[in-house]
Amino acid sequence: IIRDARQRYSAGVLKYRQMGYWEPDYVPKDTDVVCLFRITPQEGVDPVEAAAAVAGESSTATWTVVWTDRLTACDTYRAKAFKVEPVPGQPGQVFAWVAYDLILFEEGSIANMTASLIGNVFSFKPLKACRLEDIRIPVAYVKTFKGPPTGLIVERERLDKFGRPLLGATTKPKLGLSGRNYGRVIYEGLKGGLDFMKDDENINSQPFMHWRDRFLYVMDAVNKASAATGEVKGSYLNVTGATMEDIYERAEFAKELGSVVIMVDLVVGWSAIQSVANWARKHDMIVHMHRAGHGTYTRQKSHGVSFRVIAKWLRLAGVDHLHAGTAVGKLEGDPLMVQGYYNVCREAYNRQDLPRGLFFDQDWADLKKVMPVASGGIHAGQMHQLLSLFGDDVILQFGGGTIGHPAGIQAGAVANRVALEAMVKARNEGRDIDEEGPEILQQAARWCAPLAQ
Ligand code: CAP
Ligand code: MG
Numbered sequence: 001i002i003r004d005a006r007q008r009y010s011a012g013v014l015k016y017r018q019m020g021y022w023e024p025d026y027v028p029k030d031t032d033v034v035c036l037f038r039i040t041p042q043e044g045v046d047p048v049e050a051a052a053a054v055a056g057e058s059s060t061a062t063w064t065v066v067w068t069d070r071l072t073a074c075d076t077y078r079a080k081a082f083k084v085e086p087v088p089g090q091p092g093q094v095f096a097w098v099a100y101d102l103i104l105f106e107e108g109s110i111a112n113m114t115a116s117l118i119g120n121v122f123s124f125k126p127l128k129a130c131r132l133e134d135i136r137i138p139v140a141y142v143k144t145f146k147g148p149p150t151g152l153i154v155e156r157e158r159l160d161k162f163g164r165p166l167l168g169a170t171t172k173p174k175l176g177l178s179g180r181n182y183g184r185v186i187y188e189g190l191k192g193g194l195d196f197m198k199d200d201e202n203i204n205s206q207p208f209m210h211w212r213d214r215f216l217y218v219m220d221a222v223n224k225a226s227a228a229t230g231e232v233k234g235s236y237l238n239v240t241g242a243t244m245e246d247i248y249e250r251a252e253f254a255k256e257l258g259s260v261v262i263m264v265d266l267v268v269g270w271s272a273i274q275s276v277a278n279w280a281r282k283h284d285m286i287v288h289m290h291r292a293g294h295g296t297y298t299r300q301k302s303h304g305v306s307f308r309v310i311a312k313w314l315r316l317a318g319v320d321h322l323h324a325g326t327a328v329g330k331l332e333g334d335p336l337m338v339q340g341y342y343n344v345c346r347e348a349y350n351r352q353d354l355p356r357g358l359f360f361d362q363d364w365a366d367l368k369k370v371m372p373v374a375s376g377g378i379h380a381g382q383m384h385q386l387l388s389l390f391g392d393d394v395i396l397q398f399g400g401g402t403i404g405h406p407a408g409i410q411a412g413a414v415a416n417r418v419a420l421e422a423m424v425k426a427r428n429e430g431r432d433i434d435e436e437g438p439e440i441l442q443q444a445a446r447w448c449a450p451l452a453q
Helices: 002-010 017-021 047-057 069-070 110-117 152-159 181-193 211-230 244-256 271-280 307-317 335-346 382-388 408-429 433-445
Strands: 031-041 080-086 094-098 127-136 167-168 197-200 234-238 261-265 286-290 321-323 372-377 395-397
Touching: 017 031, 017 047, 017 382, 031 047, 031 110, 047 080, 047 127, 069 167, 080 408, 110 152, 110 271, 152 335, 167 197, 167 372, 167 408, 181 197, 181 211, 181 408, 211 234, 211 244, 234 286, 234 335, 244 261, 244 271, 271 286, 271 307, 307 321, 307 395, 335 372, 335 382, 382 395, 382 408, 382 433, 408 433
Parallel strands: 167 395, 197 234, 234 261, 261 286, 286 321, 321 372, 372 395
Antiparallel strands: 031 094, 031 127, 080 094
């Protein structure tokens, strides 16, 4: 029976095309959601049939015609695969464009949009692999989302920091510090010149440090460092917890202690993220999003969901900071692709930009902008590359690159701040930081021992 079923699916005995999910003449409406899938059909499966199957399974269809189809306005409700092209240089793979009528989606719900678009199709037998490469969200749909609670511009105003990237660091070791020792790291990092410190993705409320202790010691350090430096400082308090009740309780306590920012991990899920965003909007709080877990479905080039799609969904859902890769650090990322993710976060309008992986124009309809975060194995010696790749609207986060400094945490923070300011100054004076970056760092290091070290 199983062999028979498998043959039936993989031998192309599929009826999606016949069922109306392939419409080569279809011109997407301005109000349609349009998706680009990278599909690897099984041997013997016609690529057009595979594209139609994706359109079918991600909208109205099941594997066969059902009587009840006729009880709906099925022509409207059926998604339409309207173009299939071979992927250059990737034999066996095709790009398939699929359009979805807006009526298929609930307003302002990422959970609903994703349940359709990535619900079933990724484990569908006729496909060897499938990847959602990009998505065009129509303005009409964008307008149903509230987006970032604070946004890049208001964040800069609240922090009173302009004309340069912001600096941060993730407290290390990831796990094991007591509250008091943890607070010491926060104080030294902020006092040394960083704007933000950060909880790691897996710090929640473990036996070695209960979350309330963490919040108390962190905020004590933030307040002392702000007083000592005269600057607004923050530390992303990770409010990730087992339930929404835990998350709200932690967020409320962060607010009570005067924090300007909370953090949440991507693993909490779309509805939880949208709830956190709603809460933050009411309490004037910045939301830092750590994309913990994304690599499980974004990394493979032929299967999963591209991070540019995740970034679009997160901008709609409502986060203010988003880890979007570094291109030069310890984690994988091609420079142009990573720039594409940054543009999704912080442009008012994305133009199609194929080298950066942006397949569609995307009008963000004045939705607030997200501050992208470069983090993961970066250090002061790469300051010229980071500034040149990402410009000013980015948070550069050096965890090991601060706390691993040979002269201590505060020295690590000083080295980063001096390297950044020297590089911004050189750039503003018109120097070519790509060419002269290392020399600019050497010059700055002459009067800054921590940077020289
Ligand atoms: C960075 C980090 C972050 C990664 C996540 C870490 O520490 O805290 O989790 O940046 O990746 O644990 O690796 P370092 P991404 O600065 O010490 O490397 O930002 O790509 O989501
Ligand atoms: Mg981490």
